[in-house]
Amino acid sequence: MKGFVWLVGAGPGDPELMTRRAARVLGEADLVLYDALVDPRALDLAPQARRFPVGKRAGRPSIRQETINRLMVRAARRGQRVVRLKCGDPFVLGRGGEEALALVSAGVAFEVVPGVTSAVAAAALAGIPVTHRGLAAGFVVVSGHAATAYGPVLDSLAPHSLTVVVLMGLGSRAAVASRLLARGWSPLTPAAVVLGASTDAAHAWTGTLGALATADVNAAPRGREADPPDERRRIHFADADDAPGTIVVGAVVSLAAVLGRAAETDDSAVAVGAAR
Numbered sequence: 001m002k003g004f005v006w007l008v009g010a011g012p013g014d015p016e017l018m019t020r021r022a023a024r025v026l027g028e029a030d031l032v033l034y035d036a037l038v039d040p041r042a043l044d045l046a047p048q049a050r051r052f053p054v055g056k057r058a059g060r061p062s063i064r065q066e067t068i069n070r071l072m073v074r075a076a077r078r079g080q081r082v083v084r085l086k087c088g089d090p091f092v093l094g095r096g097g098e099e100a101l102a103l104v105s106a107g108v109a110f111e112v113v114p115g116v117t118s119a120v121a122a123a124a125l126a127g128i129p130v131t132h133r134g135l136a137a138g139f140v141v142v143s144g145h146a147a148t149a150y151g152p153v154l155d156s157l158a159p160h161s162l163t164v165v166v167l168m169g170l171g172s173r174a175a176v177a178s179r180l181l182a183r184g185w186s187p188l189t190p191a192a193v194v195l196g197a198s199t200d201a202a203h204a205w206t207g208t209l210g211a212l213a214t215a216d217v218n219a220a221p222r223g224r225e226a227d228p229p230d231e232r233r234r235i236h237f238a239d240a241d242d243a244p245g246t247i248v249v250g251a252v253v254s255l256a257a258v259l260g261r262a263a264e265t266d267d268s269a270v271a272v273g274a275a276r
Contacts, residue, residue, distance in 0.1 A: 005109070008085050009113060010088070011118075018115065025111075029083040033053075035055040068084075072102070073106040092167075117141075126248075126260050137162075143168055144172045145172075165248055166246070187208060189208060
């Protein structure tokens with residue numbers, strides 16, 4: 001029996017935002033190798049599979065990428081159906097391309113199952129469209145892990161020319177803000193930080209680029225009472241300091257005051273909790 005690997009995007013958090021294809025292949029899996037921030041309820045879609053966490057979190061011990069590649073290849077060569085379940089989309093700052101290349105090199109058959117990237121979804125759930133006629137004709141997505149990654153991109157942008165989205169960059173938001181300001185961006189440029197998008201702990205800070213570096217983005221939204229926690233969703237992170245965050249900078253953030261509030265009036269909507 002030939003093995004197979006699916007590189008699957010789990011979306012921004014809530015399993016209801018996963019694709020039907022993703023849910024179907026999870027149901028066929030013998031082994032699921034999943035990221036640290038994958039919602040535990042998504043794993044329920046793979047009832048007959050063995051599940052093994054292989055996620056990476058900044059500043060913490062984690063499994064080397066080479067080891068993850070070997071686990072996928074070894075299981076597939078043993079005839080197993082493997083799902084590599086990755087947050088967001090596998091090919092957006094998720095090393096999905098590296099894993100695909102490793103599978104090609106090993107001669108292992110695979111398929112990419114795209115997911116909804118947090119680069120767009122986190123902003124959208126907070127009422128922020130990353131493009132909007134008259135405000136932004138495009139957007140750029142960068143990793144906030146290291147200045148060597150985001151620096152050349154931000155330095156190349158004309159001020160206010162695009163919406164800037166930074167993933168995995170909460171710890172570097174001061175450096176990102178300083179870089180944009182030095183490039184000529186106005187300190188009054190609208191900015192947002194969306195924490196834990198689509199989870200029960202979701203909320204957003206909105207303000208300005210000038211305030212981004214020192215803002216208490218982890219503060220609970222003013223005037224918002226916390227809903228009773230769903231422990232299955234809270235398992236992602238112990239507190240806001242540990243939450244996945246997305247930074248958005250640009251004129252489109254100003255729309256959150258209207259669009260985000262409108263979304264909150266729908267009780268069936270995915271959790272947002274954006275502060276105004």
